[in-house]
Amino acid sequence: MDIESMLVDDSTDIVFLVHYGDHTVRVELPREKTVGSLKMVLTRKTGLSGDDMDLLGWDAPAVADEMTFEEMGIEKEYNLILLAKNGSEDDRDKTSMTYHIQMEDEENDETFNLYFNGLQTVQDVKGHAATLSPIPVDRQRWDGWPWPISDHQSLMEVGLKTPTHKLRLNRIRDIVRPLGSNNARSNYLDTDNITEDEDDTEDDLEAVASASPSLAAQRGSLIPDVTLPIGAAVDLFVQNFEQRYGDKHVSFFVGALKDAMSFAFDRPITDRQLLVIYLHHDRSISVNIFVTQILQSPLIIEHVTDRVVVWPWDVTADDNKKIVRREIEQALGVDGGIPLSSIADQYPFMLICAKMKGSVELLRTIDGSKTASEVLHALEYADGVQSRAKAIEVSEQEARNRNRIMVEEQNVAYQKSLEADQAKAEAKRLLEQQAQLAENDARELIRRRERRQEEAAASLPPEPSQANGDPITIIRLKTPDGKNLTRRFSSNEPLKQLYKFALANGFPQEEFKLVCSFPRKDLGELDQHKSLKELGLTQQIALFVEEN
CATH class of the missing domain: 3.10.20.90 (Phosphatidylinositol 3-kinase Catalytic Subunit; Chain A, domain 1)
Structure with missing residues (x-):
């Protein structure tokens, strides 16, 4: 245009x-x-x-x-x-024009070809898109519309590009919210107004220390270095956790929270797993009991294996609380601050999350006072909720697929009828375009080959002189076109230098092989880092260059 x-x-x-x-x-x-x-x-x-x-x-x-x-x-x-108004040739009747919209559904990695007349509206496009994509109209975010537009405008008014106008569709991201609630914050530890009695906490910890001196000696944050990247910090958490409690525990995901989310959720619907965020506080009275009775329980370990992704973090240090709050906000999309308790004994804490219909739902919260049976019951409940959501989503996806196939078949038939009058001109244009692309590809291939040859030639060491007394191997390459390429090499040079010589003369290893005539031997099967002398290629060697 x-x-x-x-x-x-x-x-x-x-x-x-x-x-x-x-x-x-x-x-x-x-x-x-x-x-x-x-x-x-x-x-x-x-x-x-x-x-x-x-x-x-x-x-x-x-x-x-x-x-x-x-x-x-x-x-x-x-x-x-x-x-x-005088009906000039440039003024086509836009009400009868067919507008081709190429819609790219970036969330689901699908592209649709849609066709509308000039009297249909922007709202018609959005409504039709909702029948092909799992993104409802009120959650659609579009890129590519001419500015400004409103939903009631007709397509002939908004200034679409012809013959094809491209649009990108994404989802307006939901915040993490508890299932059946409009307030996500109420399900976190809302303790902004709670103060901690430091003396009582210290007395409790001293009592635990006297009862278990070995644990008292080990007490401290499992992530003592707050400057580490998130993935490295989690790795340090796991190392310190296993040093303190042993290696028999639920499997922890090592990496950033967003990577744990991707591992749990970015897979086929039926294979999605639950995500559990485990917050560990080493000054909590309950932490050792929770670890031994929950995280190290054979029943819990068996249940979460291949079903649940557990992402751990230590909130003993205040800086680590700030880090995990920011990580949850960024990864889960929670709007506003995450209130985390400043009282140690309200930990450990677990958040059980699932992906349902494109958004992340907070299904259950578990604090350090829960027993193994209560935790198992919470996990089973979350499994049930997720399974039912999966079944609904699979059913909806199958319906969308059937609808998409039907629409695509209609579009193909309609597109063929539209292109009938332009077939000859389009074919000619495509041939010219293909010829130009082929020519450009051929030129680029030649340029890359020439650059490789030049780089190979430049990287070869100078031919050794026979006067210096070093052992020399004279290589003669007989090329497929009957030419002979001869060069001296130091017998101490590796075999790969010989292949550089062949590449410098236009015979790359991926296309050609170097073969000894008697006994017949493909040098590509040898260790190219070994010297010519180690491989027995000394004095004068004749090799044939053959196509692979």
């Missing part, structure tokens, strides 16, 4: 993209200019008089020539359609 530029004033504020037939006229005017001044510029560019022009696409219901753009509230870029 041709774009013509009209620079009227250095102080221009508004860019008008006026679509006229197959052309787009670009006009820049200050906000204090009028509709009449725009028509004057278009008269110079198109030859149409102001009386013969019909400008479509204004937001205002009634537009007069003396109205200024500032009065109309127009800012930045504005798309209009110019129709000629």
Whole structure:
């Protein structure tokens, strides 16, 4: 599509993209200019008089020539359609045109070809997209529409590109919320107004220390270095955890929380797993009991294996609380701060999450007071909720697939009918394009081959002189076209230098092999890092260059 530029004033504020037939006229005017001044510029560019022009696409219901753009509230870029009232050749009837929209569903990695007439609206496009993609209309985020648009505008008014207009569809991300609740924050440890009695906590910890001196000696954050990257910090957590409690425990995911989410959720629907965020506080009275009775329970270990991704973090240090709060906000999309308790004995803590219909749901929370049977019951409940959601999502996906197949079949038939009149011209264009691409590919292949040859030649050491007394191997390559390539090599050079020599002369190893005639031996089967002397290639060696 041709774009013509009209620079009227250095102080221009508004860019008008006026679509006229197959052309787009670009006009820049200050906000204090009028509709009449725009028509004057278009008269110079198109030859149409102001009386013969019909400008479509204004937001205002009634537009007069003396109205200024500032009065109309127009800012930045504005798309209009110019129709000629006298019915000129460039003014096709846009109400009867077929608009081809190529919609790329980036969330589901699918592309759809959609066809609409000029009287259909933006809302019609969005509604049709919802029948093909699992993203409902109220959660759709679009990129690629001309600006500005509204849902009620017809496609002939919005200034779509022809013959194809490309749009990208994504989902407006949900925040993490508890199942059946509108308030995600209420399910976290909401303890902003709770203060800790430091003396009582220290007394409790001293009691535990006296009862178990070995544990007291080991007490401290499992992530003492708060400067580590998230993945390295989790790895350190696992090492310190196993040093303290042993290696028999539920399997921990080592990596950032967003990577744990991807591992649990970014897979076929039926294979999705639950995600459990485990928050460990080493100054908690309950932590050792929770580890031994929950995380090291054979029943719990058996249940979570291949079903649950467990991501651990230590919140003993205040800095680590801030880090995990930020990690949860970024990875799970929680809007606002995550209230984490400052009281050690409210830990350990688990958040059980699942992906359901494209958003992450918080299904259950578990604190350090729960028994193994209570934790197992919570996990089984979450499994049940997720399984039912999977079944619904699979059913909906199958319905969408059937609908998509039907629409695609209709689109293919319709597209064939539209392209019938243009088949010869299109075929010629494609042939020319393919020929040009093939020529470009061939040139690029030649350039890459030449660069490789030059690099190989430059990397070869100088031929050794026979006068210095070092052992020399003289290699003669007989090429497929009957030529002989001869060069001296130090017998101490590795075999790979011989292949560089062949590459420098246009015989790369991936296309050609070097073969001894008697006994017949493919040098590619030898260790190329060994010297010619170690491989027995000394004095004068004749080799044949053969195609693979």
